[in-house]
Amino acid sequence: MDVIFRKIKNLQRIQPDASWLIRQRSFLLSEIYGDQKPIKERKAVLAFPFFDFSKIFRPAFAVAFTIIILVSSFATVGAISASQNSLPGDFLYQVKTVLEKTQLTFTHDSASRTRLSVKFANQRMDEFTQMIQKPEKKEDIQKTVKGFTQQMVAVQQEMNILKEKNSEKAAEVAKLVQAQTPVYEEALIKGDEKLGYVLPGEKQGLKDDINQALEELNKTKELTNELTKEETSPIQETENETGNTEEIIVPGEKTEQTESVSIQFENLQPTTEEVNKVE
Amino acid sequence: MANLEIIDKEKELLSRVAAGDRDAFGQLYDFYAPKIFRFIRLKVGSQALAEDLSSESFLRIWEYLKEQEREIEESFRGLLYRVARNLIVDYYKRKSSQEILIDDDFKEFLEGHLIGDDLRVSEDVEEVHRALVKIKEEYQDVIIWYYVDELSVPEIAKIMDKSQGAVRVLIHRALKTLKDHLEEVE
Structure with missing residues (x-):
């Protein structure tokens, strides 16, 4: 029943x-x-x-x-x-x-613009999943895929701008995007398979567009991974024996930050020559 | 939206309509037009006919509201469904012979008129529609009102001018008959 x-x-x-x-x-x-x-x-x-x-x-x-x-x-x-x-x-x-x-x-605020771009990407993906039910409308399907690709590029651009202004907010927005990317990927791959079945000899142009969309999606994923790792790498401060504060990075994958911290540390420590001069 | 909320909202909009608020009638249209269209489309053989009868339903209900000097005793949506149902009955009475109820283009109609992308949904809808048009009108009405449009038993009873008990029996019988037709196909 x-x-x-x-x-x-x-x-x-x-x-x-x-x-x-x-x-x-x-x-x-x-x-x-x-x-x-x-x-x-x-x-x-x-x-x-x-x-x-x-x-x-x-x-x-x-x-x-x-x-x-x-x-x-x-x-x-x-x-x-x-x-x-x-x-x-x-x-x-x-x-x-x-x-x-x-x-x-x-909308002027970068975080809001990113969220809007994600919303529009969701719209394009929703349109794509509906349009693939009408495989005869190949050009309209291509429009939705190209539209989605444009939104991924827009999301990347806005996140890069936001990263410069406010890394915390950038990480927050990146998490939102991260939650969506597996859904997009699945929809694109499934759509591609389905269209391959219903348009066996005809979909080369569309396949190229879908590949392009997947490429931009991967770039978006990489960027969000980068932004969320920056935020989740905890940094601990301790005082070393000489009274200088030493930043210790808990083991993670954040080699870039490690480098910048070590440079900072080096700058704080007097060189042997300077010590000798004083003495 | 729960039934009580819908009724409260309707009352508010109707009093604004009575005061000449065009936007209020527009809001009633926005909320009910898709449902009335769906109800009519499931019962008649073509999209064009469903569209015409839907528009006519709203014009008729406007005429009705204009004439009323006291508050209407039933819900607006109940009235709207009653008007729509009567228009369908009138339409078929005017035709010299019964139109074929199972239309050829329903599957084609679904392609542009179904929310969501699931092929299975489209197949389900087509299957239910094929079974629905084989059962009697009363049964079609209660199935659509109760299960699809989620009207309450008291509302349906008012539309059909029957007791609530009679409507419950009707719903039970309608569902059984529909189920039999669906199982025939399987």
């Missing part, structure tokens, strides 16, 4: 076309309420601080704000949330990608 319940529950996964949902919503609301815009909406547009575009100097901001106004006047939260489930080839997919870029434009 459990099997039957599981099968029945799977009916919950049936969904309408996202574009139809949005169109019908607009149609219904205009039928019901006519052409009159509610007072709240009118005020929202006029009160928007950057309504006068001549005041915006950066083209990126102009594009982003135009998009925000268009999206907010075109439909409400329903449209934005509907676009989240869209896939390459869908009408709303452009809205989804533009919204992602807009989010990134308005």
Whole structure:
């Protein structure tokens, strides 16, 4: 009986076309309420601080704000949330990608930008796993893979910037990325196998893209391993007999830090010549 | 969201709709449109028809809400399902002969309209749909409402204008009949 319940529950996964949902919503609301815009909406547009575009100097901001106004006047939260489930080839997919870029434009903090890039990588991976069910849409599948590769590069770039500013936060974010990488790897490998089965002679270009994605994923993994090891290598301080503090690194794999500490130690110790001079 | 939370949220949105808040009706649409579409799609033979009847359901319910001078006595979603079910019945009555309920393009429809990537899910859904359209309308309704849309027995009883006891019996019989059809395939 459990099997039957599981099968029945799977009916919950049936969904309408996202574009139809949005169109019908607009149609219904205009039928019901006519052409009159509610007072709240009118005020929202006029009160928007950057309504006068001549005041915006950066083209990126102009594009982003135009998009925000268009999206907010075109439909409400329903449209934005509907676009989240869209896939390459869908009408709303452009809205989804533009919204992602807009989010990134308005995020300045490196840790937040890394987290956003991870979120978008998750989106691309989710799209990939859905798109491989439609192997005939080879170009759209390639888009998701290339999109994922771009996000991996973005994650690496942001983590490198964050590493320079705040290694502790970089390690924290690296752990988040580390948790995702096995999932990405498995999905890419399984997807590759599946596509090899359904598109035996046709998928060379796609295979190259998947290999590229795996390569960037490996680079991301290496970087996260490096960042998390830096954070987890404990350093103990003790006072040696001469009163100098000596940093002892507990055995680990952190040879770089060991080198820098030994240089530091050397600088603290007077040379024999200097000792002789004093004497 | 638990049933009580849904009912409270509905009440809040309905009072805003009554005050002319367009966004509130939009929110009701956002929440229920996918469910109403799914309910109708499982019972009729085409996506286009399901879309038309879904839109019609919302227009009809708006007309109903406009006419009401006192609070509606049943839940909004119960009313919505009742409207949708009546529209399906009316549609088939208008046709000179019964449409084929098992449509050819359901499998194709699923390809673009299923959340998740699992082939097994798609096969399960197709299998259940094939069995569902073979059982009687009442049984289809209670299976979808109780197991898929997770309506409560009291809500279903109100929609169908039956006692709660009768609905429980109906659910039990519907499930058994569906199970028999599913086992036939295996």
